[in-house]
Amino acid sequence: MTNALTFAALADPTRREVFERLARGPLAVGDLAQGMPVSRPAVSQHLKILKQAGLVIDEAMGTRRIYRADRDGLAVLRAWLDGFRDNALDAYQAEIQRQMDERKNT
Amino acid sequence: MTNALTFAALADPTRREVFERLARGPLAVGDLAQGMPVSRPAVSQHLKILKQAGLVIDEAMGTRRIYRADRDGLAVLRAWLDGFRDNALDAYQAEIQRQMDERKNT
DNA sequence: TAAGAGCGTTAGTCATGACTTACCGTAAGT
DNA sequence: ACTTACGGTAAGTCATGACTAACGCTCTTA
Numbered sequence: 001m002t003n004a005l006t007f008a009a010l011a012d013p014t015r016r017e018v019f020e021r022l023a024r025g026p027l028a029v030g031d032l033a034q035g036m037p038v039s040r041p042a043v044s045q046h047l048k049i050l051k052q053a054g055l056v057i058d059e060a061m062g063t064r065r066i067y068r069a070d071r072d073g074l075a076v077l078r079a080w081l082d083g084f085r086d087n088a089l090d091a092y093q094a095e096i097q098r099q100m101d102e103r104k105n106t
Numbered sequence: 107m108t109n110a111l112t113f114a115a116l117a118d119p120t121r122r123e124v125f126e127r128l129a130r131g132p133l134a135v136g137d138l139a140q141g142m143p144v145s146r147p148a149v150s151q152h153l154k155i156l157k158q159a160g161l162v163i164d165e166a167m168g169t170r171r172i173y174r175a176d177r178d179g180l181a182v183l184r185a186w187l188d189g190f191r192d193n194a195l196d197a198y199q200a201e202i203q204r205q206m207d208e209r210k211n212t
Numbered sequence: 213t214a215a216g217a218g219c220g221t222t223a224g225t226c227a228t229g230a231c232t233t234a235c236c237g238t239a240a241g242t
Numbered sequence: 243a244c245t246t247a248c249g250g251t252a253a254g255t256c257a258t259g260a261c262t263a264a265c266g267c268t269c270t271t272a
Contacts, residue, residue, distance in 0.1 A: 118229090118230075120230080144230085144231070144232090145231075145232060145233085147231085147232070147233085147234095148230070148231055148232075151229095151230080151231085152230090166239090168239065168240065169238070169239045169240060170239095
């Protein structure tokens with residue numbers, strides 16, 4: 001259930017915008033905060049969460065710190081989505097339904 | 107930016123479990139709340155949010171109300187993900203990089 | 213070593229949201 | 243009509259999280 005971090009990270013609109021900007025190209029924190037409606041420390045905090053979720057990668061460049069989007073971090077989301085492709089889990093459905101009926105009879 | 111509702115809806119773990127259960131088969135609210143760590147009203151509130159996000163569909167069945175997952179609601183998520191497929195936006199990257207270098211030279 | 217740039221972190225505030233209990237409406241059965 | 247089942251809603255509580263201002267650390271340049 002490590003995808004919880006990914007979902008939580010992408011839940012915030014500001015964080016999604018940060019990620020989308022980084023997906024267009026690497027940026028330093030200051031340049032990233034430039035033109036955003038929130039302060040630079042706020043962006044820093046968002047970057048921390050995105051990093052924990054594996055969605056961004058940072059790299060020290062002198063006194064600046066360059067962030068870039070890590071598209072592989074989206075894999076867990078894709079995997080989760082693929083679990084709902086049509087009725088791939090229909091095999092479980094009968095079993096679950098059976099357990100439910102069982103519980104109902106008690 | 108209608109995907110905000112979808113992201114917000116799927117951000118909560120309890121709500122994801124509700125959706126996952128419904129994806130395995132339609133359920134009434136009571137049966138759904140059965141075996142979940144939260145109360146039935148809580149499930150009702152979650153269902154309301156999932157419905158607003160287009161992730162579930164409800165249908166009156168006598169005094170009961172049957173909910174089922176609507177997989178089409180995941181389309182907006184897929185679309186968002188597809189926007190990051192590899193480097194489809196690499197054209198922008200050079201431009202952004204150029205602006206960064208420009209700023210660095212001032 | 214001093215000074216400034218760039219960022220992360222801390223402390224504190226404020227809004228949001230997840231939850232429970234209690235209540236109310238509606239549909240079916242007696 | 244009365245009662246019971248089922249579920250949505252209201253009110254209130256508590257935790258979380260997004261944000262800002264202030265501070266401190268590290269790296270570079272003079």
